[in-house]
Amino acid sequence: MSQTVEEWVRQISSESIPVMQRTLTQVRDLLNKSSVNHTRLSEVISRDPGFSLYVMQKLSQLPNQPKEPITRITLAIPMLGMELIEQASKTLPSLEDKLKGPPRRGLYNCYSRAAHAALYVRSLAKMRNLPDTDGLYTGALLHDIGEMALWSVVPDEMQRVQNKILSGDDRESVAKAELGCTFETLNIHLSERWQLPDLIKESQGISNSFLPKPLSVMLSSAIARETSLGWQREKTLGDMELLAEFLEIPQENAISALHRLAAEAARDLHALPLPLPGFYIISGDPKPVTKSASRKAEQPTQHTPPSQKAALEKPQPAPDQKTQPSTIESPPETETPAAKQQKPAAVSDTPPAQKSNPLQEMLNSALQQMHEDLGLSRTMFAMLTPDRAMIRSRLVIESEQQLSLKGFALDTKKPSLFKILLNKPQAVILNKDNAEKYLPMIPQEAKEQINTSGFVSMSIFIRNKPVGLFYADNGLSGPGVTRQQFENFKVICQKMMKTMGGGK
Numbered sequence: 001m002s003q004t005v006e007e008w009v010r011q012i013s014s015e016s017i018p019v020m021q022r023t024l025t026q027v028r029d030l031l032n033k034s035s036v037n038h039t040r041l042s043e044v045i046s047r048d049p050g051f052s053l054y055v056m057q058k059l060s061q062l063p064n065q066p067k068e069p070i071t072r073i074t075l076a077i078p079m080l081g082m083e084l085i086e087q088a089s090k091t092l093p094s095l096e097d098k099l100k101g102p103p104r105r106g107l108y109n110c111y112s113r114a115a116h117a118a119l120y121v122r123s124l125a126k127m128r129n130l131p132d133t134d135g136l137y138t139g140a141l142l143h144d145i146g147e148m149a150l151w152s153v154v155p156d157e158m159q160r161v162q163n164k165i166l167s168g169d170d171r172e173s174v175a176k177a178e179l180g181c182t183f184e185t186l187n188i189h190l191s192e193r194w195q196l197p198d199l200i201k202e203s204q205g206i207s208n209s210f211l212p213k214p215l216s217v218m219l220s221s222a223i224a225r226e227t228s229l230g231w232q233r234e235k236t237l238g239d240m241e242l243l244a245e246f247l248e249i250p251q252e253n254a255i256s257a258l259h260r261l262a263a264e265a266a267r268d269l270h271a272l273p274l275p276l277p278g279f280y281i282i283s284g285d286p287k288p289v290t291k292s293a294s295r296k297a298e299q300p301t302q303h304t305p306p307s308q309k310a311a312l313e314k315p316q317p318a319p320d321q322k323t324q325p326s327t328i329e330s331p332p333e334t335e336t337p338a339a340k341q342q343k344p345a346a347v348s349d350t351p352p353a354q355k356s357n358p359l360q361e362m363l364n365s366a367l368q369q370m371h372e373d374l375g376l377s378r379t380m381f382a383m384l385t386p387d388r389a390m391i392r393s394r395l396v397i398e399s400e401q402q403l404s405l406k407g408f409a410l411d412t413k414k415p416s417l418f419k420i421l422l423n424k425p426q427a428v429i430l431n432k433d434n435a436e437k438y439l440p441m442i443p444q445e446a447k448e449q450i451n452t453s454g455f456v457s458m459s460i461f462i463r464n465k466p467v468g469l470f471y472a473d474n475g476l477s478g479p480g481v482t483r484q485q486f487e488n489f490k491v492i493c494q495k496m497m498k499t500m501g502g503g504k
Contacts, residue, residue: 002178002180005189008180009189009190012190013149017049018094018095018099020048022273023048023272024092027086031082031085031086038078039074042073046073046118046137047115047272048272049110052142053142055077056194056197057194058080060195060196062079101479103159106158110144111274114224115265115274116224116262117221119268120220121220125216128246130213136199140220142191142200145194146183166229185204188201203215203221227239227277231277231280240258243257264278273448367395370492371472373488374485374492375485377398378475380408381393381395381460384412384466384467391409408446421457422466425458429455430454431480432480451480455481456472457469460500
């Protein structure tokens, strides 16, 4: 849909850009404490472009403006007051509730680039001894507000634009042809409408590229955008040359510095449901996900040492067994062919042992079968803690650019669907037909990490005692699990229990 930039601004500027549910939950939790940790609160908000934009918008609307422009989230929050922040945590739209499927992934990708650009520019500014590194952080975080707003308000339009960009067409040329204005022009007009810091407007286009501060924001945003598509692309390598010139160091040193920053960003952002290009520096470039290829296999997020890899056994058709685990519900679905992938090793949430762990190897083998042969995008084994008070992720294999299942933890003292699973060997499939029944039985903290549109899970028993459960889905925002995938998933789990000592 082609419109003038003024028409686009009128259409999209009145709606709040959504906030990641993880951010909303963390902000509420911090505010509910007897003493608010303002530093931690600022850290949580400043990693979310949606919440940060809201803070800067509200700051510009204060009746008594500060003498000097405020560009730092850490200073803006105290000026607004905790009451407004608390109200925002309850009223701002949740990204996960508002967007599903490809549009959700599109905004996740946009937020990931923004967060990476912000972290990059802060470090690069320190290397160049530039002032106001936190102000530069905010400028990079909100550099692409036009794209964020478009994904939120007109996701189908943005999906069409994104598909053409991923096919190799020039980004700004596609925006001009499809939308009627470039992203840069839209960013400038929105920043003026929302009265955002001048640096956001100054860092668009090339007019201020000779000034160190706008240039640092432009360069960081460009690097974040190109590395999100791959580390070995021609444009990425070109950005490396510009980075070397900007830092006035050899290109090899600039590449090493960027790799280090990407790895640090992955550690800082891994708890959020965002793509993390840092995981692909060594393992290979991720494949961009388009609407027509959203189910295709992607590279694994991480590899474990060879000593932890187990031989892969092919799952066999479900045998007739005398003792089958109970199935809470399993309505029929249609088989979907699984895409073949490279063999990723499971990522362990526990420190590696000095010697090969037979149990971990068996679990790894089962997860790989689910992931590769059944085509399930994310697989996890979560284990009961020794005191049986919690169930925590132990091994994870994922094909998405995130470790959203790593760190999964659930309090088993509280009632939930997963706690019911641990009463006896049984399996469950969640889909659109039973979601209304089962979703209320899942705690909010678990919903933030699992696919609430569809997943499968089964409890594992050894010598009549629960030890944990397997979980699998087709990605955080992917489609549901098919009936055939569910049946083969149960076969793998049954075989695992039998090998480990029985699961009656």
